[in-house]
Amino acid sequence: MIKVLHFELTKNHGGIESLLLRVSKEVVQDKNIHFDFITKEQVKLPYEDDLLALGCNIYRVPSEKNLIGYVKAINKILKKNNYDVVHVHKNSLINIVPIILAKHSNVKKIIVHSHNTASTKGGRLFRYIHYINRAYIVNTSVVKVACSKMAKDWMFGSAEDVLHIPNGVDLSVYSKDEQARKNIRTEFNVQENEILLGTVGRLTKQKNQEFLIDVLSKLDEKFKVIIVGKGELREKLSQKINASSLSDRIYLAGEREDIPAILQGIDAFVMPSLHEGLPIAGIEAQAAGLPLVVSKNISNELNISGNVKFIELDSDLWARTLKNMNYTRNENVKSNFIKAGYDIQVTKKKFLELYHN
Numbered sequence: 001m002i003k004v005l006h007f008e009l010t011k012n013h014g015g016i017e018s019l020l021l022r023v024s025k026e027v028v029q030d031k032n033i034h035f036d037f038i039t040k041e042q043v044k045l046p047y048e049d050d051l052l053a054l055g056c057n058i059y060r061v062p063s064e065k066n067l068i069g070y071v072k073a074i075n076k077i078l079k080k081n082n083y084d085v086v087h088v089h090k091n092s093l094i095n096i097v098p099i100i101l102a103k104h105s106n107v108k109k110i111i112v113h114s115h116n117t118a119s120t121k122g123g124r125l126f127r128y129i130h131y132i133n134r135a136y137i138v139n140t141s142v143v144k145v146a147c148s149k150m151a152k153d154w155m156f157g158s159a160e161d162v163l164h165i166p167n168g169v170d171l172s173v174y175s176k177d178e179q180a181r182k183n184i185r186t187e188f189n190v191q192e193n194e195i196l197l198g199t200v201g202r203l204t205k206q207k208n209q210e211f212l213i214d215v216l217s218k219l220d221e222k223f224k225v226i227i228v229g230k231g232e233l234r235e236k237l238s239q240k241i242n243a244s245s246l247s248d249r250i251y252l253a254g255e256r257e258d259i260p261a262i263l264q265g266i267d268a269f270v271m272p273s274l275h276e277g278l279p280i281a282g283i284e285a286q287a288a289g290l291p292l293v294v295s296k297n298i299s300n301e302l303n304i305s306g307n308v309k310f311i312e313l314d315s316d317l318w319a320r321t322l323k324n325m326n327y328t329r330n331e332n333v334k335s336n337f338i339k340a341g342y343d344i345q346v347t348k349k350k351f352l353e354l355y356h357n
Helices: 015-027 048-053 068-082 096-102 124-138 149-156 178-187 211-217 232-243 258-264 280-287 315-323 334-340 344-356
Strands: 001-010 032-038 057-060 085-090 110-115 143-146 162-164 195-200 222-228 250-254 268-271 293-294 308-309
Touching: 001 015, 001 068, 001 178, 001 344, 015 032, 015 048, 015 344, 032 068, 032 258, 032 268, 048 057, 057 268, 068 096, 068 258, 085 096, 096 110, 110 149, 124 315, 143 149, 143 232, 149 162, 178 258, 195 258, 195 280, 211 232, 232 250, 250 293, 258 280, 268 315, 280 293, 293 315, 308 315
Parallel strands: 001 032, 001 085, 032 057, 085 110, 110 143, 143 162, 195 222, 195 268, 222 250, 268 293, 293 308
Antiparallel strands: none
């Protein structure tokens, strides 16, 4: 039995969390692998019940702000369970304490997995810490993994010994569903002759949903936008929407469990992020056959379907692009996904190889 400890789950319904749930559902079928998870959250997590049902353990530790308590709790978990693998999922290298503790506990294999292209915490100091820690990580004996070329460059610089594991999805979940489309458009009062744009992600500066308000103000009334997610910028977004007189065309849908249905209901997926690794939400949207318009800050590796437009963050340019787009769905994307390695079965195989080899 190979015992794997993952760092770390958050309370966000985010890309790392959804990937880990998908991989967990697949990998537990291999009876020789067991997953446990660390979280600093003291509240129930979005996927907690699902992971517990799979036989995983979820261990809660203090925040690293309580450094002594944080270190003691992690050391206790490592000592108690004698893990074969510690798999650390990171947006940046600001906090490498789990990696250092795993090394001191003589864990056989430590994996550092890059999921982003910039720190989700702002400021020069954070970037400086990231680069200092990167110099340490690149020259230490860890297995380096990234979801994209840009995520690799951010986390590991010019290092060549980096494995690429695409963020695969279960293609069967995103098959055409006319009833789901009808239900979503009825819920948000969208007519069939109207164009519903959609985006999914935390309401944060990084995801840049505020930009979509400026874009929509330059489009005619047949265009509407649904923004799915929760986060610290919800109130600011709500205030700007109300001030713009677009409240009947922009819907803040909150956090949703029915993302496949949402993707059936919209006509195009938009993602104006300031930075991303390889966004799972964008991969899921392509699996549903949607055309995408995304910022140039996102890796062109996202273009799996051949139907992704990468645009500078200029609201006039986005408005012109959306006015002239072909909104026909591509219902034959499965072969593209399998060939490019974005099917969950391919991801499962790569994870198993990572742990077994």
